[in-house]
Amino acid sequence: MHSNLLNDFISLFFPRYCEACANSLVKGEEIICVVCMSELPTTNFHKEDENELKQKFYGKVKVKHAFSFLRFTKSGKVQQLLHKLKYKNKPEIGRLIGNRYGAIVAGTIAQHIDVIIPVPLHESRLRQRGYNQSDAFAEGLSETMGIPWSNNAILRKVKSETQTRKTREQRWENVANIFDIKNVDQVEGKRVLLVDDVVTTGATLESCVHAISHKAASVSIATIAIA
Numbered sequence: 001m002h003s004n005l006l007n008d009f010i011s012l013f014f015p016r017y018c019e020a021c022a023n024s025l026v027k028g029e030e031i032i033c034v035v036c037m038s039e040l041p042t043t044n045f046h047k048e049d050e051n052e053l054k055q056k057f058y059g060k061v062k063v064k065h066a067f068s069f070l071r072f073t074k075s076g077k078v079q080q081l082l083h084k085l086k087y088k089n090k091p092e093i094g095r096l097i098g099n100r101y102g103a104i105v106a107g108t109i110a111q112h113i114d115v116i117i118p119v120p121l122h123e124s125r126l127r128q129r130g131y132n133q134s135d136a137f138a139e140g141l142s143e144t145m146g147i148p149w150s151n152n153a154i155l156r157k158v159k160s161e162t163q164t165r166k167t168r169e170q171r172w173e174n175v176a177n178i179f180d181i182k183n184v185d186q187v188e189g190k191r192v193l194l195v196d197d198v199v200t201t202g203a204t205l206e207s208c209v210h211a212i213s214h215k216a217a218s219v220s221i222a223t224i225a226i227a
Contacts, residue, residue, distance in 0.1 A: 019081060041076070045066070053066040098141040099143055115148055115191075116195060152182060154187075179208045192219045194209065197225070
């Protein structure tokens with residue numbers, strides 16, 4: 001009772017706003033308002049195994065399952081949310097989206113996964129940013145899927161350049177052989193769900209799958225968005 005009164009008092013002077021539309025959040029809403037959450041463009045890839053994301057890896061690396069929650073469009077709400085998640089110190093956006101998506105796909109994929117592993121940042125970029133946006137997504141998925149996650153399994157050996165404005169060939173050259181297994185016991189014989197924030201060509205994820213697939217029992221992929 002007292003806690004609710006305190007929260008109401010705080011929100012009166014420090015109102016909370018939706019990270020997607022900037023409108024005030026009402027009681028019961030967290031981070032993203034109900035309207036924006038319902039309007040986010042979803043893919044429903046979890047209903048179709050041979051979907052658009054999985055097709056990106058045909059003939060390149062073996063991927064058991066591949067899902068993306070949302071569709072990325074320039075200047076859309078998904079882009080705005082991902083920008084805040086990645087650059088504006090808003091990891092809570094990733095955790096919330098992970099919670100929501102984990103609840104959606106748990107019945108489809110949970111029984112095929114032993115560990116959730118986020119694509120790592122290079123240590124220098126991690127120091128600069130303070131957090132890995134994919135860790136937040138992994139943590140959110142873990143909470144609702146009931147599957148452990150680890151950000152200590154894979155190492156990004158090389159600080160690659162940004163992938164923005166690069167061609168498919170340039171993207172692959174930029175990330176080829178930049179990942180390695182850091183803790184073999186967290187990968188070997190495990191059914192891994194590799195997660196990232198957004199996928200465009202799939203070059204980064206392809207490189208990561210290539211680095212761990214010889215040890216993992218299987219590798220699946222989940223991203224917040226597909227561009």
